[in-house]
Amino acid sequence: MRLSYPGNIRIVRVPCTGKVDIIHILRALEKGADGVYVVGCLEGECRFSNGNLRARKRIEQAQHILDAIGIGGERAQMYNLSSADGPRFAEYAVEMTDKIKEMGPNPLKKAKEKMAA
Amino acid sequence: MIVAEKKPIEEIIDQVKDFQKLLIAGCNECVTVCEAGGKKEVGILASALRMYFMNEGKKVEIDEVTLERQCDHEYLEEIRDRIDKYDAVLSLACGVGVQFMAEKYFSTPVFPGVNTCFMGAAEERGVWSERCQACGQCILGETAGICPISRCAKRLLNGPCGGSTKGKCEISKDLDCAWQLILDRLKELDRLDDYEKIMPIKDWSTERAGGPRKVVREDVRL
Numbered sequence: 001m002r003l004s005y006p007g008n009i010r011i012v013r014v015p016c017t018g019k020v021d022i023i024h025i026l027r028a029l030e031k032g033a034d035g036v037y038v039v040g041c042l043e044g045e046c047r048f049s050n051g052n053l054r055a056r057k058r059i060e061q062a063q064h065i066l067d068a069i070g071i072g073g074e075r076a077q078m079y080n081l082s083s084a085d086g087p088r089f090a091e092y093a094v095e096m097t098d099k100i101k102e103m104g105p106n107p108l109k110k111a112k113e114k115m116a117a
Numbered sequence: 118m119i120v121a122e123k124k125p126i127e128e129i130i131d132q133v134k135d136f137q138k139l140l141i142a143g144c145n146e147c148v149t150v151c152e153a154g155g156k157k158e159v160g161i162l163a164s165a166l167r168m169y170f171m172n173e174g175k176k177v178e179i180d181e182v183t184l185e186r187q188c189d190h191e192y193l194e195e196i197r198d199r200i201d202k203y204d205a206v207l208s209l210a211c212g213v214g215v216q217f218m219a220e221k222y223f224s225t226p227v228f229p230g231v232n233t234c235f236m237g238a239a240e241e242r243g244v245w246s247e248r249c250q251a252c253g254q255c256i257l258g259e260t261a262g263i264c265p266i267s268r269c270a271k272r273l274l275n276g277p278c279g280g281s282t283k284g285k286c287e288i289s290k291d292l293d294c295a296w297q298l299i300l301d302r303l304k305e306l307d308r309l310d311d312y313e314k315i316m317p318i319k320d321w322s323t324e325r326a327g328g329p330r331k332v333v334r335e336d337v338r339l
């Protein structure tokens with residue numbers, strides 16, 4: 001299957017989305033990413049039983065923090081798909097890119113430039 | 118263990134917003150286990166605060182450290198050589214650790230990053246509940262191993278009260294009546310006769326009501 005999805009996405013592989021922690025989401029944004037999203041298996045289909053549910057909770061916590069510090073909770077998202085569902089993967093990539101484009105770049109970039117000036 | 122909860126990030130920001138060099142200090146014991154103030158929480162808070170200050174256009178340096186314990190001199194001493202670098206410490210230890218830090222580093226402002234809740238047990242992942250109020254005169258031997266001081270809303274020594282209904286406490290239907298638990302376990306232990314014994318008035322002077330407490334052990338003092 002040759003599917004195209006936005007090229008500005010950097011994929012970080014993890015053994016299970018249960019491995020993703022709040023700090024990973026925050027660090028990515030701290031380092032300048034405009035958004036971070038986690039793509040996990042369908043709920044109820046985690047091989048390790050609840051890794052994707054844990055991931056969702058962590059994303060929710062990260063969203064709360066990001067809202068509180070003025071970065072925007074929407075910049076972190078959780079998606080679920082079946083691992084065989086390539087087209088859905090591409091769809092989510094487009095959806096996330098559109099969402100972030102709408103929000104604009106990570107506000108820290110501008111803040112950093114201002115502070116350097 | 119001592120159970121604590123993270124303070125809302127908004128409250129933490131409000132406490133530390135005027136400082137330029139901050140040390141966030143976690144503790145490796147109870148607060149790590151109840152996921153409120155360990156190394157992980159220190160990392161998350163540090164990252165969040167760095168982003169917050171950067172976004173506000175403020176230059177704030179934030180360092181992270183997690184000490185083995187904050188309620189012991191030897192571990193708190195580990196930061197003595199660099200404490201002067203900071204103009205405030207945000208401690209994620211329980212209230213004991215925060216205070217010991219404040220006592221030791223007298224001229225450095227210290228702020229609490231958690232709310233210390235109680236001494237309790239991890240009932241299940243994400244659920245902690247109170248088990249002991251450190252009354253200083255343990256009576257668990259007479260109450261089938263269930264503490265009426267911490268678990269009975271009225272701290273009754275000869276319960277239950279008239280409000281005990283279907284095993285639940287009258288203050289909430291989600292709360293087990295401690296005296297029902299005691300009775301059930303006495304029955305299980307075949308010790309129901311003990312229940313008939315009237316418990317004498319407790320000496321509350323060893324409890325917090327008798328003022329701040331101290332344990333001095335000459336046998337282990339240096």
Ligand code: SF4
Binds near residue numbers: 248254256
């Ligand atoms: S009787 Fe006192 S020391 Fe014993 S568990 Fe209850 S509060 Fe704690």
Ligand code: SF4
Binds near residue numbers: 270296
């Ligand atoms: S119902 Fe039970 S636990 Fe609640 S106050 Fe009465 S005796 Fe104590």
